[in-house]
Amino acid sequence: MLHTVNKSPFQTTTLQSCLRHTRKGDAVLLIEDGVLGALKGTDASGDIWGRRVEVAFYVLGPDADARGITKERMIDGINVIDYEGFVDLVAQHKTSQAWL
């Protein structure tokens, strides 16, 4: 399953809720303000770091760029994709869940 998260983890607990429901082989895509969850060294970083072995993490590049979040500032191992990559992720996973 693909999960999309569009809220900052410093604003809501959406990312935490999402991560609690992820299963091995799932993918999580951070979009819009959700890209703030990709920052390393924050109070929220540990949640993604703890799931990195079982879950693949992606960030929508244009949304990260718009917020000044460069690859260097992201948690190691997070993949940066564009909108076409987003479409591919949706196609690759039978279902998708938007965590709003």
Place this chain on the structure above:
Amino acid sequence: MKFSILVNEGPYTHQASDTALQFTRAVLAKGHEVMRVFFYHDGVNVGSRLTVPPQDDRNLQKSWSDLAEEHKLDLVVCIAAAQRRGILDEGEAKRHGKGEGAANLAPGFRISGLGQLIEMGIESDRLVVFGD
């Protein structure tokens, strides 16, 4: 692959109707089919032709209308959500006695019911939700 898109957030609120637009463009660019885009809750406000954003800002209604025209997209606005928010087509404006010229549904959009959302959920390969 057959995609459908659900937009639950209004324009110029956060980013959902922008993301949905960019995503829909990418779906089409990759050669997939877009069966329908359904606008629900505040998302129906995207379908108002009366919006006049500043010239140096993006015009979401026009962008959706243009994309619909170019790709023959089916843009559906939920009737109950639309009526609450004053989004009316000619028929609805007349039915509710709103007077001549009150209709404001933008080109390329049509008003219909939740059955259209259920149908696209069943018939599409993928349903992607954007919202607040």
